[in-house]
Amino acid sequence: MAASRYKDKDAGVVLSFNGQWVSWSHTAVAYLAFLSALIVGSALHYHKIVRNEWFGYPDEWFPSVSATIGDRYPERSIFMIFIAITSGPRFALVGLWYLLTAKPGRTLPKAIAISGLIRTLTCGGWTYITSTDDHDWHDILMISYIVFTIPWTTGCIALSPPNAKAIKYRKYLASAFFGTLVPLVYFFIQHKVHRVPGAYTIYAFFEWSLIILDIAFDAVTALDFDTFEVVVRDVKGASMGANQSSVPTAVLEKEKEKATAGVFSAGFRLDEALDIAADIYHGFVFWSILTSLGVVVWYFPLWHMGISGFEALIMTSVAPALLGIRSLRSLVLKNQRLTHLLSLAGLVAYLVEDPTRRLFVVGFGVAVSCLGWAATLSSDSVHPARLEMRVLAWVIGLLMSSVAKFAWYTNNPIWPIMHAANGGWNGTGLVLAVLAVLRFTRRAPLQGGNSSEAKSGSTLLSALGIGGLFFALHSLLSDTSTMILWVWDGYPIRGPVSNVHGWYTVAAMTAGVVAGISRPALVTTWTAYGVGCVGAALLTLYHHWLGYCGGLALAAYLTAIAIPLISSAAKKSPAVTFGLGFLIYNFMVLFHVWVVAYAFVPGGPLVRERTDWIMITMMLLIGAGLLDLISQQAKSARVQAAPRGATKTNHRKYHLGALAVLNVLFLCANVLRFPANDYKPYHAENRLITAGIWTIHFSLDNDMWSSEYRMRDLLKELEVDVVGLLESDLQHIIMGNRDTTQFLAEDLGMYVDYGPGPNKHTWGAALLSKFPILNSTHHLLPSPVGELAPAIHATLDVYGTLVDVFVFHSGQEEDPEDRRLQSEYMARLMGSSPRPSILLSYLVTTPLQGNYNTYVSATSGMHDVDETDDDRWCEYILFKGLRRTGYARVSRSTITDTELQVAKFVVPASEDDAASTWSAPKALRDRRVPEEEVPEGMRFPAMFRGEGVRGHRYHVFDEPRYYAF
Template sequence: MSGLSASGVPPPKNAFRIPASSIAVANTYMSLAAFLSALVIGSVLHYKKIVKNSVAGYPHEWFPSVSAAIGDWYPERSIFQILCALTSGPRFMSTFLLYQQAATEKPHSKVPTVLLVSGVVRTLACGGWMFITSSDDHDAHDFFMILYIVCNIPWMYSCIVLTNVTNSRAKKARYLACASFFGAIFPLVYFFIQHKVHRVAGAYTRYSFFEWGLILCDVWFDSIMESDFRHTQLYLFGASDAMGTKILSQTLLDREDLRENRSLDQASPRIVDATLPNLISSQWKVQLEFASDLYTAFVFWSVFTSLIPSLFWFSVWELGIAGHELALLTCLSPIIFAIPKTLGWAQSRWGSSALFAATMLGQLAYYVRRPLSRLLTVSAANAAVFLHQTAYWSQPENTNTLYPGAITALGLLLSSLCKHLNYSVNPIWPFADLQSSKLNKFGLILSLLTLLERHTRTDRQHASKVIRSTPFGLKDYFCTSLPIGGLLFTLHSLMSDCSTLVAWTWTGYSHYQPKGPLPHIHGPLILIAQCLGLLIATMFAAPTSSPSPLLHPAWLLFGVGSFTITYRYQDWLGFFGALGFCIFVFAASPSLLRRSWPANVSAQVYFFAMLTYCVLGLASVWTVAYAFVPAGHLLRERSDIVSILQLGSIALGFRFPKFRRLKTTVGIAPSARSQIRIIVTSIALSSLLATLYKRPSQLVRPYTSAPGVITTGIWTLHFGLNNLGRDSQRQLQKLIGDMKLDIVGLLETDLHRIVFGNRDLTRRVVEDLGYYVDIGPTGPKSHTWGAVLVSKFPIINSTHHLLPSPHGELAPAIEAVVDIHGTPVTVVVAHNGQEEDPLDRELQSTELARIMASSYPRPLIFLGYVVTKPLATRPNPYEILVTDGRVHDIDKDDRDRWCEYILYRGLYRTAYARVSRGTVTDTELQIGQFMLPRHGHDIVDDSEAARYRRSRKEDVPSYLWMPKQYYGKGVNRHFYHVFKTPLYYKLPEGAVV
């Protein structure tokens, strides 16, 4: 058979020919052989072992899962992995052949590249979960499995789109296989939750059916490639180029001309060169540029959002203006572009590379130990990142495209996803905890690769077109600067973490169920709404001369209405308003960030835009920090004013009749729209899969199996930044887990503000240790510093209180009823005001006493921050709380206290300990251990003499002992101090527990 290559060279007669369809067939049968051999051999040799799991065994579980069949026992594991290794050759080859065939037929389409990238990544991920089994490393196995499923989305989509129009049977088969594959995921997840969370015997067997179904559907989908290659031949032969250099092998594809339907002997076959140099084409460069732009936007948001938490750490320690706030002025760095030629330099290859390299200082600041030095480094990086970003936004070729705004919004989505995956902490933040250095190093490597790509990128010819011929007046500055500043503030303050708007609407529990969404479970719905908004933006981003409907006042009305619902209502209704507001903001973002002014005013426009951002940012802090800032009373608890200002600023960017608007053709190139949609869809799906993966796999249970034992703690966490200015979640989790605390009150925990990085301080404790959580009166509209209750016992219901505060800071309190082994117990977590406002403290203590007394005689535990000395008389809080609240102090003889107190009633106190703060905060952890009377019995002797019968540790049961590793020097600078040991107490005579 004869034919010509793309270069006109026919394959020699002695060329080795392989039917390409045989490669797809080999892939299919070898894949089936690998899995079925493991299933059969495992069932024959180790049946009862591979059907047994952590919940049940045979006969309740009688069909093995894929993981158990392929990875737990020899020899089936080894046979499976050998066959899988052999399968990799046909699998990779069929992927490359399908790409080359599709790229030849559709040379201008980006879908073949999507197919190739997703095909290679899914194959590598497949090797990951096949060769790293769940018994080797459960987390790595699950990660590669989830990555494989996610990559199947673009892979299957690309295969369906690229199926030849004449091969309708293959297209129908692919549709059916794809629908079967993704349809099986929903019952798969349901039965997995039944098994892991509810521990239902037999649920894993049902899960296994769908797991095997996924495997079969996946193999079925890939087997359809055989019909794509039915008329394709593979030639392998040696050849020489014009210089006489020997080419070892060359792959040629010979495809029948299906359109003319000629026979194989009559057709002049089209043979395409598929050597490696041809694969590195312009398509790859476009994909690489897009990835570089996306990561650059991610770094922009990472450095930008790290500045204010780095500087506000000093304000928290000083409890007032410390002078470090001047670092915020680095956001105004674009004014430098007012100097002639600086903007042109920043937009050049060398200038852009230099600025991005300076931006990387924000990541390198992670290795700076001193908080002040770290702040200076981050400030320099922040100045550079704004110069780099505004130079990019100001490029003349970005005038008529929405791409820069869309990629900026996409970078924020990627940052928010990374925070959701990493306990609400951006992994490349300079103040991330010291144990996450691997993630920061990986981020630096990606930044270096991005820098290399941007520096080697082909220079574009900048247009010298002047957009406006008329003068740029004051109204023009208002209509361009304020919308950008208001939008950046909105994106930063509300959209940079998927749990922030959830916290805005949270009100607690009712009848064992949360009244609204939970941050760690329903936060991804915020991400999905944001992704939907950006997808809507791409729908209206085709080049057109018509004005964008996303800048119409009707769209603004939808956004304002959604935000109003979020601000005025709570629970699910408020949350639905938040979803609508997310869609509005991300849909409008690309249009609002589009440059539409002469290049010679870019410096002033971005200067006033960032000045607007700074003013709104400071105003948002003033609403809650009014007691510590100048003129704080003007904005005290007035987040409504800040919200009106930010929405009003954004509104100026919309198309009102009286505003002269620029009429230019705007849009996004089709290839970029396709890339953005793929990434947006991947982010949305990844957030869902990650949430399912991170949900606790077991029921929440108390640490001590002994009935009636409750270990409680109170800790003021200083906003989740430790004494070195780093995130303290890991230290918090370590101490709470070691101390086996069943109920913990955490104070100064509302981090859903730009000054704290919009974080969720409870995420690591809840996800890794397994707790129910009530995040208390939170969100900026509550105007408190926050209180949190985490509990190993179910929360029956809870009520949030804002305590009377006529002069000082607003004090939060949580009143919860907790089900402790069938007995309702009231738990109160509260944070009183500062010592500077005695009237506030008196009123707050009176209200707390009323709350506690109202639940008498129900057992009660009070965990609070109360600024008072022990045994202090009225009007000091101590006597008001103890006497009017009808409670007991955990130990009145402990006179070395000032702000943290544990009070109780209706319980037997068994132990009391004070644990030093270490480097986590400026306040210790206090622990109180209690025991409930047996159900149906009351406290037998509540006298002071009975309550203060102290005991030696050796005289109480061992299950009541505090952890011994914290005696002496302790762990991580945490140790029993003041008494040097926990205090233990005897139960009164006749106590029934």
């Protein structure tokens, strides 16, 4: 090896080869590990490693990385030998990079070195623990590797020595790496969800591209490590800041800042990062408390079946109006820490068992939270940087709330309807909230709202804008699945799916926040407003991807315009802008409820089913706020929403970093929630289908707790294959923008059809099925007077036989004409199907009387599951073309107000069997037999006999009924 060109007697020689050989050896051995496995695997097991869970050769003709390195001997062993050899140069590479970039007093090189070490360890994890060995740990380690690749990549660019060629290569390779993730995910979804032949092969090419790009990115260190003659000696002075490039250092520094979005440009300070984290978490707490109010209020009219009086508590959010009282305003401004601590009552409420008292505690929390935030924004309005920090905390806090709700299947883990028994993290959330408030309020309060700037513009227009903005953010963006369910229209899937494409909403919100702080002049224009209006129109009027793309445009616009609108409102009288603004927001919330609940509220029929009016009003209110902003801009040479002082601070890099972290956390949750496709019926050996109908009362139990876990347990223990859920549409402000079906479907391994979406003005009907849903259509039945009646008509593939399932919720008892028209509609719909069919329904009729004889008729061709059961009024199961074997009624415990009815059917195995089933006489169909004559696999679980378990037992008959046919 080359001798040292420097005769420094104080520097000891550790190794005598040039540092770039560490990079080259790492690159060569890493490529050799993957390439050798690919060559050997293709030569020995080609057809086996290209086969996946759906297709094989010739549909799939190129193997994925995981199939190549983890499934077969000897390629797996060859790969592991070379990847083990790679670990030595890999650890050396991370160490050399730290020595090259470490400077006295700098924290970033240490952080990047730690991320590089963790990344190396997780790489060993997912390569040695393959998906065949342990699928969960393989995925966890793989996700961790990708997560730590983000700081490693951006940090290497930010710390790159002044070498123009190395910086250029790193920028290109990093861009290509992260750009490849988009088509990679797309084709994986095409394969996993849509089962497209050949999609996995294309996915495999992108997967191998990631490997190539990832190794190539680290190979660029060879251009920097040639400054080392030995690992610990700098032979060219680059580690001391010497510039060996012909390109000026200042130019290169700008290139590095541009490549990393300026995140690392001003250094890193832990105390500043903690300030931003506390602000955002406190913003998350605000949204958590505000969005919980509707749910706990809704509990009372739900159980009273009408106006309860407790609805008045939604007005607690107008508390900022109290800031119009001078003495009270002074008191709040001087005691902001106490005010924000008191607002945490909204989190402590989960400790209150009694629903009424819990509601009042939440209402108090909402009032004080709105009051405290309005006072803080007004106080900080004289300091541009602090104001922008507060506004960003409020907006990014909403995004954090959406991320948390996605991770908890649309429930917020710190809501007062959550506790440990149903997945709540209330105690942890409360402790973090207290710490966040203490840090959020550690700076001395300012006295804002008195500048000449505060007097410019219209306070009324600003209040209108705040009201429309908060309603838009709450109703559409507080859950990532809301807009997706607006455009959902049944099977086959032709648009986005909540647990697959929810990140698109988060990405659009993120883009809006970035635009709001970086391009305020662009955001506060009528052109941008027009884009938002078009997006709102598309979301309201269209289904599938077109409607959702409109929703994404609207999401980006709302989070972008939120920053200048809130900033402008903070500079005016908070009593008006936020007090009146929240009052307008509340009227919009009522408007939002009345379009569905028109049968239960005064004046409801005037706004019946007018979601389009809501969207128009919402955009007009935001337009009023924009008009105020534009009028202010016309009077000033600078944009009000982006004061000069704000751009000179360093807080934005932390906010951008927080956005990146939240997006990564969402994607991690997305991977963990990705459909497992484990849809196995309970008793396939008997060709059995167990079907149920349950009115779940909006997933709130008798004690005001979210009831998904308890529902899951009962459905699993009863071995239900297909279930219709009624009163299941929770995607409204008053119901928390939730979706129970996501948790049930993913946990139970079932396909799900949400039914008519939240913009279809029904109380909801959903279908969960262990069997593939080949096609489904949604129906809104005739309802000239009362509430809209939803129905789902789905065709299932049940053991190779097509079976139609109808899920239906009829109108209320008070509207007999509606129910008559609906019975005729359903009879014709069921009669139109020549296939075996099941109706899972809520009919509001007496057995053998009235409309019952329309549902069970020659027109429909349907039979009652047990016409001797005369104790029914609401829930019914009807069928045709199937062999009924059992029927049971299971008590609800305290989950809801309605029992779970379940029936068992055998699907005909042949045409002759099917023909005999259709033509069987009534006496044979209705003959009952004792349980002993029924095969074991066709019986209902014995655990619900007698007293049952957890309050669930067989009731009415005190035991299941079994039938001979």
